[in-house]
Amino acid sequence: MPKRPSLLASVRAGRRALRVTVAAAVGFYPALYLLDQPVAAVYALFAPIAFGLLSPVPGSGRARAGTVLRALPGAAALTAIGTVLAASTWTAVAGMLVVSFMLTFGAACGPRLSGTAPGLQLFYILACFPPYAPDTLPQRLAGVAVGMTVLALVEMTLLPDPAQPSYSGRISDALDLAARAADDLVRAAPSGLAARLRQTGRELRFSQQPAGSRPTGAGRTDRALAQAGSATRRLLDQLAALSELPVVRADLASNELLREIAAACRDTAGILRRVRPVAGPEVIEEMIDQFLAVRGAPGDPRSAATHALLRRQSTVLTIAVSAVTVRTAVALAVGGRRPVHGLPREQFWYAGTGTVRLWLVRVAGLFTRRSVTFQNAWRTALGLALARLVAGWLDLAHGFWVLLAVLTLGRTTAVATWSAVRSAAIGTFTGACAAGLFVAGAGGGSDLYAYLMAPVMLVAFTVGPLEGPAWAQGLFTLVVTMAFAQIAPVTWQLAEVRLVDVLTGSAIGLLCGLLAWPAGARAEIRRSARQLLIATAPLVRATVSAAATGRGGSSAGHEVAAQALWLTRHRLRIAEGAYAQYRTELPPRAAEGGPDWLAALNYGVRVLVGAYWLPRMSTQDGLPSAARRWVRQASEEVEGAARRVADFPPEGLHVRLSPLPSDVAAEVPARVLPLLIDMETWLIALTTDLQAATGHGGEGAAPSGPHADGTRR
Incomplete structure (x- = not known):
């Protein structure tokens, strides 16, 4: 039985749906009814949907607003490119192939692009379909600008989400815990921190972080923060392991190094909080050198006591190495480009490398047939290009719904794609029937569409993300029916067109899922x-x-x-x-x-x-x-x-x-x-x-x- 959404998830979905609905309504209604600009109204409607639902930008309200505004030039450029390439089906298909691959592949290189890539693709999809009307480009761009600007304002002012804890803040808290554990080890006090140390380390995994706070970019800062997090997890695990080893009372060298490790952890946490000046690991490096010079044990090297002492010292040494790694990575993350004299050059290879070079290294590393990033980019690009070709070849009305179905229902495995397609087909059929009955009863020129569109959007944008593809596709069918019914007279056949387009896109997405790396990862x-x-x-x-x-x-x-x-x-x-x-x-079945x-x-x-x-x-x-x-x-x-x-x-x-x-x-x-x-x-x-x-x-x-x-x- 599927897991029901939590109360917190439902509240968050409702807040997001309210913001998207308000932004879409503020852009759509004035453009259509006050300015009589239906083209601008369509783009003003879809812009909040693109960046509020299709690409749910992570972060606080202010952070999301900044991301949306930074994405505005890209959305405008893709709208212009799509408008120009709509001159023929083949140019539109070629553009779809290139744009989709670049956006999907580029999304793996940085968290900012990954949060906006699907939404950006929607603007090219909307613009590349007939009619070929370059004279409407100013209206399209105006709609994009209004929709995204209003969404940014709404994100900051209407029930904004609070700021999320930063990854650097989580690292600094973990380092404080590490310093406390090191002090307890010096005193040989039974702190009972082993379980907490390991749990804190697990909480630093990227899988445990909100999408917007993961340092996954290709630049120096993100690479350094990611390395600092990895080394901090290692540090916590090693401290937990040391606490479980037999206590050696006479190990003065290890205790002295542990004191320095505790001090270094506190200082590094202060650097991350910006309350201490940036400093390198020189002090703890000197302590490691002194430790290497004096460590050892007199007596019989075959005795258990000697082996226990050397094992403890070896563990303390690896803890110090992890502390050096954390300190150096934090200095690179906070202080920028700087030399790392005396440390393994291969471990901090990115320290003196320019930003452009770092991005090229990331792209080159992922641009291989065995990379899932490369596979996903090609699967998505080929699916959207094929969908654009089929929609143009068959001259499907509202053909962009075909591509939207491919974009939203595609998964990384054929099994998951089939599950999404099956649910979406059921939901779209139900929504099409409801929309057809509503249109037949309300008539083509009724103002009822204008009155009901905003409430229906609020319900659709709340329930759809929580309940899955069936509800999302069914309710979205009602939304688009009410929107297009206000732009031009419609009949119940609009719902039929929507159903045909979604089924066509679903079939194309399923075909690509079967032929292109169907097993996923x-x-x-x-x-x-x-x-x-x-x-x-x-x-x-x-x-x-x-x-x-x-x-x-x-x-x-x-x-x-x-x-x-x-x-x-x-x-x-x-x-x-x-x-x-x-x-x-999700595996097809639970495997033991x-x-x-x-x-x-x-x-x-x-x-x-x-x-x-x-x-x-x-x-x-x-x-x-x-x-x-x-x-x-x-x-x-x-x-x-x-x-x-x-x-x-x-x-x-x-x-x-x-x-x-x-x-x-x-x-x-x-x-x-x-x-x-x-x-x-x-x-x-x-x-x-x-x-x-x-x-x-x-x-x-x-x-x-x-x-x-x-x-x-």
Whole structure:
């Protein structure tokens, strides 16, 4: 049974419907009845619908008003382009193909465009249909300007929604909690914050944020905020893991570093709140260097006490690394373009890159056949272009309803599209029957349409978004019937035209859904996760080799590591996009077991974190030969396991790393033993992620220990 809308969702829908109705009425009625400009009235009517319902712009009232006004030049340009290209069916189809692809693909590159792309497409759709009347362009542009301006004013003044908490504010609150947890760990006080730390980390996922507050843009600020959020989640998980480790009373080096971490978290939270000046991570970097110089444990390296101490120190070190990452990313987000001396250049590659270059990198990274962003853009563009061709070829009256059906009913899977189309067909048929009966009873010239249109819009715009395609299409049929009945005399056949157009558009959308990537993200998440796991294999080997052989290393090894880093980051972004869409798609039936795609993504991020920082922890001479042989063997085991897991066998796969032999640890000098433990814990964590990725590791099987990624979304 479908879940009923909550009271809060119903209230929000009613407020939004009231704003859209008022804006549409204020633009439509004066243009039609006072100025006798029916063309301007149509565009003034559809402008609030486009940006109030078809593209529900997120954010507070003031933020939405600003977004609508910024979109006004684009809407005017698309109206003009559509008016010119309406000269022939083929030019209109070509324009539809280009405009739709650019808007849909571009929406994935930034949150502002993603909130307005469907609404912007509506203006080209309206303008590209016959009659070819370039002389009406001034009226069209006037209607667009009036409709969007009135909507912006209404958004700010009529029951405006409150401002949403910013993502930076959520990060700063999480950092305050991290500082408190670090202080408790120094005092060895049982704070009981582990569950709260993990819960706060989960709340920083993008899936838990309102659409308007997610830093998903391609620019430096959004990239830095996204990285800061990811590192903060990692920081919280690692603090929770440290609180669950045995307490080591004599670990003075770790306690000193934890104090500095707590201070850095408080300062970083103040930077995000703009109450402290922007500063880099230099202080905590110095503390890390001091920690690396003094950490270690006297006594027998094979003893459990020594191992416990080194494991705790390794965890504290990874917490410090996460704190450095957060501090640096926040400095880039708030302070703008700045150098990041002494830090892994690959981790903050965007720090010195220009905005245009960053956008080009985003576009190039997504412009691949295996990207769900690319697939969705092509599916939408081809569907709308085909709909425009069919509507022009068949000379359908009000043919833009065909394209509107494709635009609003298209889904990322064929199953979901069929479900939406089926509901929309039922709703449109019911609405067409009701509209036909109403027109037959009211007559063509009755003023009853003008009196009832606004109340019907209010009901339609409230109920439709809450109850789904059937109600939305049925009620919208009544709205458009009453609107066009005021512009020109109509008969009950207008409802019939509406039904035919919606069914035509539904058929076209369903056909595209069947032919163009019908499985949606389900097929792509398996493929992209497999490619990610394979891409990480050489990076694990290169990381272990670089850390084990010392700070020198060969140029060939650096080149292999650089190539593996780039490929892993690229594969990870493709996989993250597929997973984000996968989370929005309802499976045909509830499935038990199966691969854990999130664990596979976490494995990829964990590999990157280790690749960024483990080589920096190595000593000048590296590990002794026996220890090198073990880490090389262990890395080969992880590499082989990643390749086997990449096939995601239905029966699962048992993944376990060979333990570090005690005689090998005994031969390692005290100053180098901590590095060996760092590498051991990293490799063990990787195998745990791989085990979880097979779907047989249990919920939350990947621990939040050293080098844990904290990227669960």
